[in-house]
Amino acid sequence: MAIFVPYAIIISSDVVSEEAQHDKELQNVLNALPDTPTVEPILSVFLLYHLYLLRSGGTSKWSVYIENLPKTSLRPIHWNQEEIVVLQLAGTSISRAILAKLSFLKTYYDALRQVDGWFQTITWDDYLLAESWVSSRTLSCPRNDKPILVPILDLVNHSSVRNAAWEMTLEGVELIREPVDIPAGGEVAIAYDLDRGTGERLYRYGFIEDESYDCISKEVVLFDVSPSRVFGGNVVRLRLEVVKGGFSDLSFLNYENWYTLSSDRN
């Protein structure tokens, strides 16, 4: 085992709820969150609250963690106006998703700004940064599929030829070495999501794994622009292995996009 992180310092929605029960200021802002089916906005607010405490000269259990989180990101939600224009002109499948994401985040940010108190000190850039901390650093808890932040472990970088992997135990999360040699001074790396495509990796983590022009994306997320959309049925995740398999397996189409693709409902 290379690293062990006990549950006591892992941030989950349960930890946030527990702290909010004893902290009215945090609770007020959490209560102002629009209805959300996901945990990420809750974790973002939690990190922002502790960022605010840190800036106010206070300390908390999470101060050191917050202090050491990166203060910049190359994720597209942080790109400037011209960079977003370039992205849109490039016509990638994720161009639209980024604008939609920014608009979604703005709705949340504006709702939280209605609350008096500490959130008034949080800027739009702070909010985007917290979103990136959560998006790019959470692990999915195998017990309930909910995202969790695992301090220290989330410093480990990605490599497709990983030499370590994480595992959840009864006591916490362990980073375990793979049975390969790691030379002195060599970096310990895990594989984030091996199957993500080039665009989605950049969208989620702010980097491209293989910067070669010869490389082919492992996946592309396609948005159907036809007027026959049905709920989530306008999104198709097209994977390289499906293409290589001659589309013999169409099970990647979920019911909604199967229905959209195979019917004309103009």
Place this chain on the structure above:
Amino acid sequence: MRIGILCRVIETNDRMSVLPVCTDTRQLGCGFGIWNVRQDGEHGDPRIAICPQGGGVKQFDTPDLESILNALKEGGVFPQARVLALEKLKALVGYHRDKIWRPSQQDDYETALEHYPTVRREIWNMVKIWCVQEGKLLDEAWDVLVEQLSK
């Protein structure tokens, strides 16, 4: 894979007329219906029956996509469903393939700065690589779809 919409349709209609194949069943050369065969108050996953025209009733558990496709095979419509889906996929892939930027040697960062002075070099390069890599997948998907549909 669960099918929320399908389950809701089944719960609210006696006969499910929405089929994941096409809107006009006459095109398929065989009419069929999908029915909820669970009784009111009966617990458990919805159970469906498919009734191919002129054929016997077949019943299937768990209406996930695979089961539906298996059910449709019984009606002899799976090949048509596959062709329809491939054609629609081809249209979708073609749309994105036409739209994506195809960077050339001339699209260097210095030239880009003339039009977009605040674009950072690392972002410009990432977008270029991103487009090249996604473009390759779209091209490959297009070729395979054309080949499959020509069979």
